[in-house]
Amino acid sequence: MAETSTGNKFYITTPIYYVNGRPHVGHSYTTIAADALARYHRLRGEEVFFVTGTDEHATKVVHAAQAQGLDTREFVDRMAASWQKTWERMHIAYDRFIRTTEAAHVAAVQRVVATLLASGDIYQDEYQGWYCVPCETYFRENELCEGTCPDCHRPVEQVAQPAFFFRTSAYSDRLLAYFEEHPEFIQPETRRREVIAFIEGGLRDACISRQHPGWGITMPEHPEHSVYVWFDALINYLTAVGYPDEQAPTWSWWPPDIQLMGKDILTRFHATIWPAMLMALGLPLPHRLFAHGYWVTDSGDKMSKSRGNVMDPWEVAKDLADLSGATTAVAVDAVRYFLLREVTFGLDGSFSMASLLGRFNADLANDLGNLLNRTLPLLERYREGIIPEPGPGAGGLREAIAQARERVAACLDHVDFRGALEAIWELLAAGNKFVDAREPWRLRREAKQVELDAVLYDLADCLRVVAILVGPFMPVVAEEIWERLGLAGVPPAWKDVEAGRLPAGVRVQVGRPLFPRVDLDRAWQRLEAKQEKTQKVAEDEPKEVAAVTVSYEEFQRLDLRAGKVLEVEKAPGSDKLYRLQIDLGEETPRQVVAGLAENFAPEDIQGKTVVVVANLEPATIRGIRSYGMILAVGEDKPLALVVADQEVPAGSKVR
RNA sequence: CGCGGGGUGGAGCAGUCCGGUAGCUCGCAAGGCUCAUAACCUUGAGGUCGCGGGUUCGAAUCCCGCCCCCGCUACCA
Numbered sequence: 225m226a227e228t229s230t231g232n233k234f235y236i237t238t239p240i241y242y243v244n245g246r247p248h249v250g251h252s253y254t255t256i257a258a259d260a261l262a263r264y265h266r267l268r269g270e271e272v273f274f275v276t277g278t279d280e281h282a283t284k285v286v287h288a289a290q291a292q293g294l295d296t297r298e299f300v301d302r303m304a305a306s307w308q309k310t311w312e313r314m315h316i317a318y319d320r321f322i323r324t325t326e327a328a329h330v331a332a333v334q335r336v337v338a339t340l341l342a343s344g345d346i347y348q349d350e351y352q353g354w355y356c357v358p359c360e361t362y363f364r365e366n367e368l369c370e371g372t373c374p375d376c377h378r379p380v381e382q383v384a385q386p387a388f389f390f391r392t393s394a395y396s397d398r399l400l401a402y403f404e405e406h407p408e409f410i411q412p413e414t415r416r417r418e419v420i421a422f423i424e425g426g427l428r429d430a431c432i433s434r435q436h437p438g439w440g441i442t443m444p445e446h447p448e449h450s451v452y453v454w455f456d457a458l459i460n461y462l463t464a465v466g467y468p469d470e471q472a473p474t475w476s477w478w479p480p481d482i483q484l485m486g487k488d489i490l491t492r493f494h495a496t497i498w499p500a501m502l503m504a505l506g507l508p509l510p511h512r513l514f515a516h517g518y519w520v521t522d523s524g525d526k527m528s529k530s531r532g533n534v535m536d537p538w539e540v541a542k543d544l545a546d547l548s549g550a551t552t553a554v555a556v557d558a559v560r561y562f563l564l565r566e567v568t569f570g571l572d573g574s575f576s577m578a579s580l581l582g583r584f585n586a587d588l589a590n591d592l593g594n595l596l597n598r599t600l601p602l603l604e605r606y607r608e609g610i611i612p613e614p615g616p617g618a619g620g621l622r623e624a625i626a627q628a629r630e631r632v633a634a635c636l637d638h639v640d641f642r643g644a645l646e647a648i649w650e651l652l653a654a655g656n657k658f659v660d661a662r663e664p665w666r667l668r669r670e671a672k673q674v675e676l677d678a679v680l681y682d683l684a685d686c687l688r689v690v691a692i693l694v695g696p697f698m699p700v701v702a703e704e705i706w707e708r709l710g711l712a713g714v715p716p717a718w719k720d721v722e723a724g725r726l727p728a729g730v731r732v733q734v735g736r737p738l739f740p741r742v743d744l745d746r747a748w749q750r751l752e753a754k755q756e757k758t759q760k761v762a763e764d765e766p767k768e769v770a771a772v773t774v775s776y777e778e779f780q781r782l783d784l785r786a787g788k789v790l791e792v793e794k795a796p797g798s799d800k801l802y803r804l805q806i807d808l809g810e811e812t813p814r815q816v817v818a819g820l821a822e823n824f825a826p827e828d829i830q831g832k833t834v835v836v837v838a839n840l841e842p843a844t845i846r847g848i849r850s851y852g853m854i855l856a857v858g859e860d861k862p863l864a865l866v867v868a869d870q871e872v873p874a875g876s877k878v879r
Numbered sequence: 880c881g882c883g884g885g886g887u888g889g890a891g892c893a894g895u896c897c898g899g900u901a902g903c904u905c906g907c908a909a910g911g912c913u914c915a916u917a918a919c920c921u922u923g924a925g926g927u928c929g930c931g932g933g934u935u936c937g938a939a940u941c942c943c944g945c946c947c948c949c950g951c952u953a954c955c956a
Contacts, residue, residue, distance in 0.1 A: 242955090250956030413896090486956030488956065602914055659915090
């Protein structure tokens with residue numbers, strides 16, 4: 225039987241992920257870390273509630289659905305299912321998958337808003353500033369990027385409209401006092417200091433409504449407004465345990481014992497607005513917020529979609545399985561191991577196939593796999609695969625096992641996955657040393673049967689402990705080792721992390737190596753060949769086409785026209801912007817603002833016949849009205865202008 | 880004076896808060912063993928801890944100044 229519950233409960237969350245995106249290393253990292261912690265606490269016999277889910281509101285979701293020709297509802301259903309599929313593949317055992325479009329969540333959000341409206345923590349005012357329609361985000365003047373949305377670089381609108389605000393500013397002092405009293409609340413320590421500095425710099429009240437509802441939760445009593453997605457999203461942690469029904473059996477989980485997230489969403493959201501919201505609601509705060517770091521590529525670049533260098537852990541695992549010959553499930557566990565072992569949780573780390581393969585060979589194949597694969601055949605050959613009685617002299621690894629147990633527990637209590645894994649690997653090293661020191665083959669030759677029994681028993685016993693300890697990180701691997709030791713059907717439990725608890729008489733199975741060593745030279749050849757192939761495919765068909773297609777009708781909605789550039793002048797107060805006057809065959813030239821100044825001299829543009837998006841929504845950029853957009857070529861900087869290669873009348877249609 | 884992170888043997892990192900012989904993994908070299916996936920075990924080579932100054936009996940660790948790299952803009956955790 226599993227260890228009796230200590231009566232402790234453990235509520236752990238990840239952020240809910242935005243449905244539009246596809247999962248990559250970052251999301252997986254948070255979720256795998258949460259899963260490992262959840263599994264560890266279950267192993268300790270605690271009642272665990274592990275929640276993850278999807279964030280499904282915002283107008284951008286509607287657009288994404290349209291782009292795929294789907295009903296929004298159908299689109300989010302599909303995307304949520306795809307996230308669930310990913311977690312299944314990555315061996316994530318969550319207890320609750322929450323979606324923000326669930327009726328329960330909508331009700332919870334409306335209850336929060338109504339409560340805070342009544343208490344005055346949410347108030348109506350007028351919002352003045354810049355607004356990016358597609359992003360549904362407000363910006364201050366100094367946040368704009370060349371007068372455009374800093375996120376999507378599309379034009380922003382100046383707006384002054386009624387909106388609802390959450391009185392974050394009123395909570396600055398209480399938040400700071402709380403952080404003071406609860407130094408463990410925000411981790412790691414550097415992040416905590418960052419948050420404190422951020423709050424001491426002054427909090428603004430957060431605008432938590434949007435006027436064009438689209439796809440979102442309606443503000444109670446103000447149906448013309450919807451709740452801003454971030455405010456909506458944070459509440460999921462409450463919804464998941466039954467809020468607002470405080471009689472619900474699940475409500476006893478509240479508050480979370482730990483909430484994991486990437487460092488980018490700690491400061492502004494999870495460590496300020498979120499605790500302030502809870503204070504306003506009069507609810508206990510989570511015990512700990514833990515922000516982890518970013519994964520960068522081995523060349524030091526941050527992984528991002530726009531750079532096209534993101535790693536999908538599932539794809540990585542499949543590659544690893546392919547290169548090594550391990551099963552895909554084992555390869556998934558290896559990726560989990562890598563992510564939690566390679567880098568101290570909380571710091572940034574670099575992800576590369578080279579370091580993954582390095583760890584796979586050095587740690588998994590050579591240390592863990594090898595110990596398993598030298599122990600089992602010894603048992604098979606010398607003892608017909610039956611675990612012998614320990615007998616006198618057994619217990620040679622008792623110390624090492626006890627040490628590993630204490631260190632794993634201590635490290636995981638501090639969310640130090642790396643330290644915990646290092647401790648387990650020290651036990652493995654002790655096991656490998658033990659074989660060399662005790663030389664079972666020599667004992668066999670010299671017919672020292674009792675001593676041989678003791679050594680073989682200790683080795684198998686050590687592996688049994690390793691299987692338990694490694695389970696939170698590599699659940700499939702742990703189960704496989706468990707079964708090979710003949711323990712199928714026996715539930716692993718923390719109390720069995722102790723020397724001498726392996727039952728004698730069970731039958732082991734040798735089996736194929738779990739982690740077949742990767743031949744690095746061959747691996748590189750194959751990876752390079754694969755890369756060339758994908759590059760070729762990418763050249764054959766522009767990559768964006770595969771992702772999102774637009775219908776012909778949608779294309780036709782763009783009014784593209786040829787226009788002759790009459791004037792070019794630097795926009796005052798800007799390094800990057802030109803103000804252009806363009807003849808589109810209309811009564812007066814069009815004024816267009818374009819970010820070309822860093823890469824083109826005025827004379828490069830003057831007199832050219834360029835392509836203009838003539839029906840682009842007008843925008844004011846750095847105080848200058850812009851009535852169109854010029855097409856240019858270039859990933860992030862304009863490298864070349866799109867021009868007509870023949871003389872054409874100004875205003876000619878481009879099609 | 881924008882903010883933050885970092886500069887430690889060939890590579891990647893720990894140690895820096897609470898000064899006291901510089902540590903880990905990988906790689907490299909030699910040896911051992913033969914149960915094992917050329918894996919495992921032992922030993923070794925390799926560092927004036929970015930630069931300069933200061934405090935101290937003693938500094939990678941504290942103080943001052945300087946240099947260099949990287950984020951903070953990329954709808955991404």
